[in-house]
Amino acid sequence: MDPTSLQEPLVIAGRTFQSRLLVGTGKFSSAATMRRAADACAAEIVTVALRRVDLDNPQDDMLGALAGGRFLILPNTSGARDADEAIRLARMARAAGLEPWIKLEVTPDPRWLLPDPMETLRAAEVLVKDGFVVMPYIQADPVLARRLEEVGCATVMPLGAPIGSNKGVRTRDSIQIILEGASVPVVVDAGLGAPSHAAEAMEMGASAVLVNTAIATARDPVEMARAFRLAVESGRAAWRAGLPGARESAEASSPLTGFLR
Amino acid sequence: MSFELHLRDADLPSLVRESESCTESDVERALGKEHLQLVDLLALLSPAASRCLEPMAQRARALTLQRFGRTILLYAPIYVSNECTNRCAYCSFAVQNDVPRTTLTLEQAEAEAEFLRAEGFRHVLIVSGESRRAAPPESFAALIRRIRPWAANLTLEVYPLEEREYAMLVDAGADGVTLYQETYDRTVYAQVHPAGRKADYGYRLAALERAGRAGMARLNVGALLGLHPWRSEALAIALHASWLMKHFWRSQVAVSFPRLRHGPSGYQPAFPVSDRDLVQMMTAMRLFLPDAGIVLSTREPAHLRNALIPMGVTQMSAGSKTEPGGYTMPCEEGAQFSVEDRRSAAQIARLIVQAGYEPVWKDWDRGLSRGAAA
Numbered sequence: 001m002d003p004t005s006l007q008e009p010l011v012i013a014g015r016t017f018q019s020r021l022l023v024g025t026g027k028f029s030s031a032a033t034m035r036r037a038a039d040a041c042a043a044e045i046v047t048v049a050l051r052r053v054d055l056d057n058p059q060d061d062m063l064g065a066l067a068g069g070r071f072l073i074l075p076n077t078s079g080a081r082d083a084d085e086a087i088r089l090a091r092m093a094r095a096a097g098l099e100p101w102i103k104l105e106v107t108p109d110p111r112w113l114l115p116d117p118m119e120t121l122r123a124a125e126v127l128v129k130d131g132f133v134v135m136p137y138i139q140a141d142p143v144l145a146r147r148l149e150e151v152g153c154a155t156v157m158p159l160g161a162p163i164g165s166n167k168g169v170r171t172r173d174s175i176q177i178i179l180e181g182a183s184v185p186v187v188v189d190a191g192l193g194a195p196s197h198a199a200e201a202m203e204m205g206a207s208a209v210l211v212n213t214a215i216a217t218a219r220d221p222v223e224m225a226r227a228f229r230l231a232v233e234s235g236r237a238a239w240r241a242g243l244p245g246a247r248e249s250a251e252a253s254s255p256l257t258g259f260l261r
Numbered sequence: 262m263s264f265e266l267h268l269r270d271a272d273l274p275s276l277v278r279e280s281e282s283c284t285e286s287d288v289e290r291a292l293g294k295e296h297l298q299l300v301d302l303l304a305l306l307s308p309a310a311s312r313c314l315e316p317m318a319q320r321a322r323a324l325t326l327q328r329f330g331r332t333i334l335l336y337a338p339i340y341v342s343n344e345c346t347n348r349c350a351y352c353s354f355a356v357q358n359d360v361p362r363t364t365l366t367l368e369q370a371e372a373e374a375e376f377l378r379a380e381g382f383r384h385v386l387i388v389s390g391e392s393r394r395a396a397p398p399e400s401f402a403a404l405i406r407r408i409r410p411w412a413a414n415l416t417l418e419v420y421p422l423e424e425r426e427y428a429m430l431v432d433a434g435a436d437g438v439t440l441y442q443e444t445y446d447r448t449v450y451a452q453v454h455p456a457g458r459k460a461d462y463g464y465r466l467a468a469l470e471r472a473g474r475a476g477m478a479r480l481n482v483g484a485l486l487g488l489h490p491w492r493s494e495a496l497a498i499a500l501h502a503s504w505l506m507k508h509f510w511r512s513q514v515a516v517s518f519p520r521l522r523h524g525p526s527g528y529q530p531a532f533p534v535s536d537r538d539l540v541q542m543m544t545a546m547r548l549f550l551p552d553a554g555i556v557l558s559t560r561e562p563a564h565l566r567n568a569l570i571p572m573g574v575t576q577m578s579a580g581s582k583t584e585p586g587g588y589t590m591p592c593e594e595g596a597q598f599s600v601e602d603r604r605s606a607a608q609i610a611r612l613i614v615q616a617g618y619e620p621v622w623k624d625w626d627r628g629l630s631r632g633a634a635a
Contacts, residue, residue, distance in 0.1 A: 026330055026332075027329070027331060027332060029619050030619050050626055050628070051413070051623070051625050051626045051629065052623060056411065079625060080629060081511055085629050089628040089629065092626075109511065110511070110513040110552070111552040213330070216330055216331070217326050217327060217331065
């Protein structure tokens with residue numbers, strides 16, 4: 001296979017996706033803009049906060065804008081402060097007819113929205129047994145990633161930096177360890193504030209990235225969505241092509257061991 | 262340590278003096294920082310900073326956009342009772358005022374809620390005057406249970422309660438408490454609250470701590486601006502909000518800046534707050550507390566609300582009636598304050614769209630409420 005081929009799909013829980021860019025739906029100025037951005041970056045997985053959608057309302061703006069079948073709507077449990085709340089939200093979403101996929105977010109701290117590892121693991125165990133495809137949002141903690149994989153999570157989604165911070169892959173070293181150990185797709189989620197950040201995560205070997213704030217709050221969200229798509233494709237191609245490692249110093253042009261030849 | 266002691270140690274008068282002596286270079290330094298300290302807030306609230314409102318507003322806009330996105334959450338109040346035992350000089354509900362008194366029955370209150378639901382609201386604020394006889398805590402719980410099945414978020418703005426009462430309301434499905442200290446200045450507080458249960462400054466000040474301990478997910482602080490110089494109140498609000506964030510780290514903290522205009526029988530605020538002051542206070546608060554919700558009610562007139570949308574506001578009321586039964590059986594003589602922005606919810610939603618933001622009707626879920634577990 002051509003090593004730079006972009007055709008190699010992303011597979012999550014047996015389902016195949018051509019796009020490695022997942023997008024969020026929050027913070028946009030309208031549901032229509034959100035839809036145009038999702039189309040512009042050819043996203044196939046779109047995450048929707050259950051707290052923002054009205055599952056009882058068939059005319060819900062957000063779900064209406066995503067209608068058409070092209071997207072996997074990935075409900076998330078944003079706002080859940082413990083495992084019980086997250087489990088309850090997931091079950092309500094499934095009961096309302098959404099597919100049993102869940103982006104598990106347990107963030108008891110509303111300021112930084114950092115995930116609670118214990119509650120996330122507890123909720124993941126219950127939801128996996130309950131038949132959900134579980135994609136947990138976590139700190140870049142390699143041991144936690146292993147544990148979540150062991151209980152049957154379909155992916156792990158370590159954060160690059162706190163949600164909405166736009167700071168990039170600040171957890172690089174830990175994400176590297178997660179990538180080396182994981183047997184499930186690793187989706188770098190949160191903190192990616194520029195296309196170059198997304199490219200960096202993909203160059204490291206991430207299976208995919210999830211972006212919301214950087215696209216939604218750009219002056220032109222649709223154009224920014226396109227830019228992220230190019231960056232993700234470019235980063236993926238670079239990883240497959242085999243990046244030469246960076247060096248700390250220049251290579252001496254008069255090597256010390258040259259006499260050995 | 263309680264917030265009351267923390268506030269005493271902070272020594273507001275000396276902080277205000279320090280703020281008044283800040284220079285424009287202090288303001289510039291504060292504007293250049295990512296994480297602001299209290300000294301930076303002093304600079305942003307200073308007279309010198311009143312000449313830097315444009316850069317403050319620009320930075321407030323950018324921070325709010327990053328943290329909250331291009332969205333404004335809409336909510337509406339239900340006034341369940343205007344019976345009140347307090348004698349607050351500035352309030353129409355005060356016991357000495359001759360206004361028609363009403364306490365809604367559960368059915369009447371539910372009818373008000375249904376009206377709001379039909380308008381599109383899913384975030385509802387339950388408001389009441391202070392009369393434990395007419396509107397006991399159990400009556401709020403009963404209303405919450407009735408409307409919980411469709412309401413995404415239920416917040417209470419009622420007299421201060423005991424911790425066990427807040428816990429009872431959390432179990433019924435309440436998500437938050439809004440409680441303004443009115444003024445953080447003890448002396449002025451005593452002057453404007455001469456009698457009744459409300460005369461106890463400390464009991465009111467500690468109410469949000471009791472609510473936080475009881476598990477309320479959202480705590481909303483504020484002062485009734487105009488009773489005391491605004492700089493001092495703004496500092497106290499900031500200290501209170503950050504203290505609550507630290508001690509109740511699971512709860513979302515929001516701030517409000519209700520301005521007193523004119524009250525009953527010719528009441529005039531002693532320290533009126535100008536539009537410029539309001540903008541300075543609001544943008545300084547956003548820079549100091551990037552994660553705090555900022556709430557803007559219909560007390561403010563339409564033209565000002567239009568202009569404030571991009572300056573850090575995260576949440577607005579719309580189409581509000583401030584008398585019990587105001588939506589389904591209006592009688593404005595019983596209103597708490599005069600609503601300045603009389604536009605309908607649909608008009609406000611359109612205005613938000615025109616400003617380039619999305620009006621959000623639902624940003625919470627009953628599944629996140631402890632009351633849903635039952």
